[in-house]
Amino acid sequence: MDSLFSMFEQLFQTQPSPDYPIVVATGLVAVAAVVVNVVWRRVRNVITIAHEGGHALVALLTGRQLHGIRLHSDTSGVTFTRGRERGLSAILTLLAGYLAPSLLGLGLAFLVGRGLIVLLLWVSLALLVAMALFIRNLYGLVTMLITGLLVFAVTWWAEPDVQATLAYLGVWFLLIGGVRPVWEVHRQRLRSRDRRSDPDQLAGITPLPAVVWLLFFAMVNLACLALGSQLLIPGIW
Template sequence: MDIGTALSEALSGAWQRSLPATPPEQGWWSLAAIAVALAAVAVPTVWRFARLAVTVVHELGHAGVGILVGRRFTGFVVSGDMSGHAVTVGRPTGPGRVLSAWAGYPMPALVGALLIQIAFGGWARTALAVALVMLVVSLVFSRSLHTVVTVLVSALIVGAVWWWGGALGPGALVLALGVLLLLGAWRHLGTVMTGGRRQDDPQQLAQLTGVPAGAWNAGYVLVLALCSWWAGAVLLRALG
């Protein structure tokens, strides 16, 4: 088999694995995925590492919204203490700056609720393929060794389940990740509300707009509550 044929077959296989499929019947896999996500958020030792997923989505939320409003994304860092920082270049003030600064805390909840919907809709493999591409691209914008390792390990896990996960693996991973991101968004927000620092998003937004940080936190609570309502409705309907 020549290189061209092998590459063609590999691309064809990747395409087939990325297409929507009939979701598996509900059963132990969905309950197990939810239980794993709950444990990851509740157990402090596990949460220390699991929260990396929330931090990465938080920072890429800043970056994605920043790009949409015309700012230039130059890189992001996930620190050893599991916090993060994304840099977008553009006007230091104005609506674009405010929107990109605001987007971090709601993004894990929005993505989490969407993933829960996707897990029960047959799009799990497609979601993993998209996530894998985004993670690989984000490697270019990683600005520390810890960030590179975090993104690379995440990409390897997503890629392995996407390629070898069988009928249940993709749906279980997408569901577990969705629940983890949604609950993790609440935990992250609780931390910033009870012990906010000058560099945290609500304080930065207060400096940019003159609107108190408490008002921005209240807005975050509203968005996270709506995402939780959406995800809860999907779970109740899917699990009967």
């Protein structure tokens, strides 16, 4: 019982935030990772994991059957579910993808802002393990394994100041990186007649056109970025 209480106490222990310049620097590094194409192509898988994880989680919560998730080397992904083709569960499942990285970033920013770095790391690791159970291709498994091992290494061996710095960097990246895919799918729709994207599928099962869903994604993700920034740097706005 004492060891269990000790583990629980450690999980919810608070850590001081990094110095202000470090918090700002992690944000700038995240901006560079999202804006610089050569870097973005190498780290975008993190956003794809959150995107497909969002589809999967909402599918389960709304009663759909989850048949698997595939992550691809071009940083795309697909989540296979079964259920009604129309209706609330289908709409919410499709909505979740492009919103998941930003909403996850906002939730983790809440934990970071309160110094709950250890809790953030273990929550992140638990989500990765849960998602890995549904991966159905080799590349996806390798991607999840590498990502999970990196998070575990930071959780288990890194010093508290390193944990805090990397936690801020990860949260910034989710918040900022969640915005770019919306712009990417918009550009893709302009260049191609392929209409299999999430906003196009939403347009097919709702009265609203795809462009309205794209604007909705953009507004929510920008709002998450603004709120998350306020949590990470109080008084920024």
